[in-house]
Structures are given as C-alpha cells and as structure tokens.
Amino acid sequence: MSNSTPRRLFRTSTGYVGGICEGIGHHYGINPTLLRIGWLAAFFIGGTGLLLYTILWAVLPEQGSIPQDPSVWVIGTNGIRTPPLHRTTIDRKVLGVCGGIARRWDFDPSLVRLAALSSAFLSFGITIVLYLGVALALPASPPLIADYSHPVEL
Numbered sequence: 415m416s417n418s419t420p421r422r423l424f425r426t427s428t429g430y431v432g433g434i435c436e437g438i439g440h441h442y443g444i445n446p447t448l449l450r451i452g453w454l455a456a457f458f459i460g461g462t463g464l465l466l467y468t469i470l471w472a473v474l475p476e477q478g479s480i481p482q483d484p485s486v487w488v489i490g491t492n493g494i495r496t497p498p499l500h501r502t503t504i505d506r507k508v509l510g511v512c513g514g515i516a517r518r519w520d521f522d523p524s525l526v527r528l529a530a531l532s533s534a535f536l537s538f539g540i541t542i543v544l545y546l547g548v549a550l551a552l553p554a555s556p557p558l559i560a561d562y563s564h565p566v567e568l
Contacts, residue, residue, distance in 0.1 A: 509549040
C-alpha cells in the first residue's frame with residue numbers, strides 16, 4: 415500500500431468527444447492525436463472502437479471529479495494498516511464492488527471495472543452472477559462521522 419494518491423485514468427473536459435483519448439494520452443504520456451487515429455481505425459475495422467469508446471466513457475470519471483472514499487483503516491495481523499474490504503459508497507458505478515476491491519488492494523477502480531466488464535462479456539454473464547454474490551457478501555462502507563446531521567463529540 416502506498417500512502418500517496420495513486421494516478422488514475424480519467425477523461426478530460428477539454429477533449430473532442432468525451433475526452434477519452436485526451437485523458438488516456440495524459441495518463442500514459444501518449445499524443446492524443448495518435449490515440450484518436452487508432453480509435454478511428456478500430457471503428458472502421460469491425461466497429462469495436464465505438465463499443466470500447468462507449469464503455470470507457472461510462473467507466474472513466476471526469477478529471478476533477480474523481481471521488482475519494484475515506485475510510486477507517488484497520489490494522490492487519492501483520493501490523494500493517496490497510497483499508498477494509500467494503501463496498502464503496504462514494505466511488506461507485508453500480509453497487510460499489512469494483513470500487514471497494516480497488517480501494518482495498520490499491521488499484522485504479524477504472525481498471526477493475528474494465529476487467530469486470532471484459533470478464534462479463536467473455537464469461538457470457540457468469541461474472542454478473544458472481545458480482546451480485548460479492549455485492550451481497552460484502553458490507554457497505556460505514557457512514558462517516560461528517561455524514562451525521564448532529565454533532566458528535568469525541
């Protein structure tokens with residue numbers, strides 16, 4: 415676990431259509447124009463570029479609106495403080511499973527979501543059943559002290 419804020423994939427508001435190529439180019443240090451040419455080629459070769467672009471538009475957060483889900487970290491059996499494995503209530507797209515898994519093991523939530531979506535397509539929906547099972551098994555993040563309407567004295 416790193417104590418610094420991890421670099422995350424995002425889409426920008428300054429890009430042409432959704433800011434996907436601009437955000438990916440910024441993250442990986444690639445010229446966005448080259449990415450746009452690649453997307454156009456993928457669009458004209460089978461139409462897969464359009465499907466992937468739409469999925470990325472739905473999965474990637476916009477720059478400046480990347481939510482951070484604060485939590486009370488727990489001390490593990492090895493004495494290292496780690497975030498608990500909970501469904502996230504802030505950084506979520508559906509039920510918060512991918513965001514919670516990403517937070518627990520310090521991954522980019524967008525990459526976890528992309529892996530889950532890819533697995534759902536490749537497994538013909540079995541991953542969706544597993545996702546729902548994990549959502550039922552994982553507890554939701556507890557509410558933060560700041561979320562209470564009355565003052566809390568510690």
